[in-house]
Amino acid sequence: MDRKELIALREQVENRDQKEERIVQKLDPFMNGNVGIYYPINGEVNCFDDFKRYKNLYLPITQENGKMDFYQFTGKLYKGKFNCLEPSNKKKIDPLDLDVIIVPMIGFYKMHRLGYGKGYYDRYLKQTQAIKIGVAFDCQKLDHMDIKKTDVPMDLIITESKTIWK
Known part of the structure; x- marks a missing residue:
């Protein structure tokens, strides 16, 4: 399956609310310290709504030069350069100060x-050096994937039915 097919599959997940609730329950014990999270797009697992009141939450802002940094979320979002919602606060966190980072996936x-x-x-x-937690639905599991030297493995992957540890 190519990326477009995987995104379409992810967008059509049935019983999404219940599956996301199970994923959020499994994520909850890891929500300690400074946490990087994302605002969901294209059918990504929505963990944000459940954790948006967490005080040490950071969201990514991507730049045209291929760079991405995380900025503190203080309750307000705006539409950024790539039509993604971004935090209005421009307090950037050093990557080494993040304790946990929740990572969206098209597949795994x-x-x-x-x-x-x-x-x-x-x-x-x-x-x-943050704990890297990939979140996805079970249907996003792949039978094979070309792994490049530049790909960074997750420390754990959480789906609605499994927690997979490194």
Whole structure:
């Protein structure tokens, strides 16, 4: 399956609310310290709504030069350069100060994630020692994936039915 097919599959997940609730319950014990999270797009697992009141939450802002940084979420979002919602606060966190980072996935194979293909997350994940938690629905599990040297494995992957540890 290519990325477009996987995104379409993810967008059509049945019983989404119940599955996301199970994922959020499994994530909850890891929500300690400074946490990087994302605002969901294209059918990504929505963990944000359940954790948006968490005080040490950081959201990514991507730049045209391929760089991504995380900025503190203080309750307000605005539509950024790539039509994604971004935090209005411009207090950037150093990658080494993040304790946990929740990572969206289009698909996954073993401990590796398939993203949108631009490498934003992989470049950022190389800079941090945070616990890397990929979140996905069971239907996003792949039977095979080409793994590149630049791909950063997750420390754990959480789906509605499994927690997979490195």
